[in-house]
Amino acid sequence: MPNAFISGTGFYVPPRRVTNDDLRTVYGIDTTHEWIVKRTGIEERRFADEGVGTSDLGLLAAQAAIEKAGIAKTDLDMIIFATLSSEHCFPGSGVYLQEKLGLCDGPNAKFVPALDVRNQCSGFLYALGTATSMVKSGACKHVLVVGAEVHSAALDLTARGRGVASLFGDGAGAVVVSATEEDRGVRAWKLGADGRFADTLSQRIWDIRKRPFIPQNAEGVGQISPEFMWAYMDGKLVFKHAVERMVMVLMETCMMHGVTGEAIDMFFFHQANMRINQFIQQTLGIPEEKIVHNIHRYGNTTAATIPILLAEAEETGRLRRGMKIALCSFGSGFTWGAAIIDW
Ligand code: ACO
Numbered sequence: 001m002p003n004a005f006i007s008g009t010g011f012y013v014p015p016r017r018v019t020n021d022d023l024r025t026v027y028g029i030d031t032t033h034e035w036i037v038k039r040t041g042i043e044e045r046r047f048a049d050e051g052v053g054t055s056d057l058g059l060l061a062a063q064a065a066i067e068k069a070g071i072a073k074t075d076l077d078m079i080i081f082a083t084l085s086s087e088h089c090f091p092g093s094g095v096y097l098q099e100k101l102g103l104c105d106g107p108n109a110k111f112v113p114a115l116d117v118r119n120q121c122s123g124f125l126y127a128l129g130t131a132t133s134m135v136k137s138g139a140c141k142h143v144l145v146v147g148a149e150v151h152s153a154a155l156d157l158t159a160r161g162r163g164v165a166s167l168f169g170d171g172a173g174a175v176v177v178s179a180t181e182e183d184r185g186v187r188a189w190k191l192g193a194d195g196r197f198a199d200t201l202s203q204r205i206w207d208i209r210k211r212p213f214i215p216q217n218a219e220g221v222g223q224i225s226p227e228f229m230w231a232y233m234d235g236k237l238v239f240k241h242a243v244e245r246m247v248m249v250l251m252e253t254c255m256m257h258g259v260t261g262e263a264i265d266m267f268f269f270h271q272a273n274m275r276i277n278q279f280i281q282q283t284l285g286i287p288e289e290k291i292v293h294n295i296h297r298y299g300n301t302t303a304a305t306i307p308i309l310l311a312e313a314e315e316t317g318r319l320r321r322g323m324k325i326a327l328c329s330f331g332s333g334f335t336w337g338a339a340i341i342d343w
Contacts (some may be wrong), residue, residue: 004135005185006341007071007142007178009065009309010018012057012299013171014048023157023166030159035128036166041274044167045299047152053087054286056089057172058148062097063309064142068314073101073114076176077140079114080131082123082147082303084203084332085154092116094247097146119302120201121270121331123303124145124173125191128327128339131177132186145252147303148172154203154228164231169299170252182211189339190259194241201238201332202233242330246338250280250284250328253338264340265325266313270329271295271305302331319343 018026022034022041036042048057058081066073081094094114103110119126119181124147131143151168155161177186205228206213214222246269254261261284269277274295281291292313301308313319323343330336 001136001139001182002179003183003185003224004132004177005180005182006343008067008069008176009174010068011171011173011308012060013046013062014052014057016047016049018047019044020166028142029157029162029165030087031154031162031166034120034123039275040167041293041295042299043296044299047148049320052150053096054083054085054148054150055087055093055100057150057170058093058097058146058174058202061148062101062144062146064311065174065176068179069178071142072087073103073175074108074110074117075142076103076110076112076144078131078143078203080117080143080145081114082117082127083149084117084118084123084147084302085117085149085151089285091144093169095147098116098256101340105318119331119335120304120333121272121300121302122191122329122333124306124336125189125329125339126335128175128177128186129189131192135177135179140239140316143177144174145177146172146174147307148239149302149304150195151302154231159264160226163235165232166307167300169191169301171298171301171304171308173304173311175307175310177226184342187340187342188253189337190253190256191335191337192245192249193333194334195333197334199232199235199239199307200334201231201233204228238274239276240277243283243336245282245326245334245336246330247277247283249336249338250326253326253340258342259340260326263292265323266308266319266325267291268313268325268327270331271298271309272300272308272331305326
């Protein structure tokens, strides 16, 4: 059975910086830089311009990852696209990315499967686990895994929405998961979910049990009330479960691989909230130099946080061949996951 390793990483964030003060001065949100930094660690985030879709961000991250992997795009056997902000209800962003990559063009067109993963902040780890299994089974040699989000279009950028809107940003990260006979790669991964909390962090927009699924006015125009239009989050409950689940799944994944936390050279945590990650760090006694953060620059980019962290750490030389690293995430669903990789 081959090993599955990450042969290339890439990321892209849109150029427009939105600082905490911009949320107040440009968007009129009743907030302060101090409130947001103290509770989340976020100083600024990126917002894509109108007209830019999730697969557009994913494309630029994917192209960088494919180039780093040293393969041609036609070497890909599968695309897995993790996002909660796909362009449309259906189809998902994976097929748009396939087309934008040019995989459907010309005599060398390659109509590889394109799978969309809808596991929110854990989406990248769900996608990585799936890609690893596809590679280890021999079904695929190279799988493109993308995590990308355009949150800025679906944030309630008013005082009413400030508790959620100040947390999120746009961005994309990508990796190529490839087969190798070398002794390296994804060593262990574990995923979990607890559907009892499905509504605790959700953006419901429509209700398929209703007829029609979105209420219409007399003119037949769909009308969505604010509580359905925008994301809902019970922040304190999310915080409590995030720290418990992330600590547990990290320990379980270390046990699966037969190592203690001390054997891990670097930890890549989902970037939802600096305080969640500091809590985990303190609970597990992880030294500061083993942790990478970028939440202060990008906010929470949901499925994109971990692949962006990986790509940045590789680009800056912090993440090097031979390191043993751990990835860990938690999010809406509730869903969570962790993975250990020999880089
Ligand atoms: N600026 C100023 N005031 C705000 C803001 C803001 N941006 N947002 C909320 N407030 C106000 C609220 O309106 C409330 O005011 P009130 O007391 O007059 O009603 C007050 O601050 C306290 O609100 P809480 O929601 O209780 O604030 P809390 O201390 O819980 O902090 C936070 C909110 C930061 C979201 C916190 O609950 C948290 O960190 N939760 C974790 C959730 C998370 O990180 N989610 C990310 C997505 S899920 C994931 O990726 C894991």
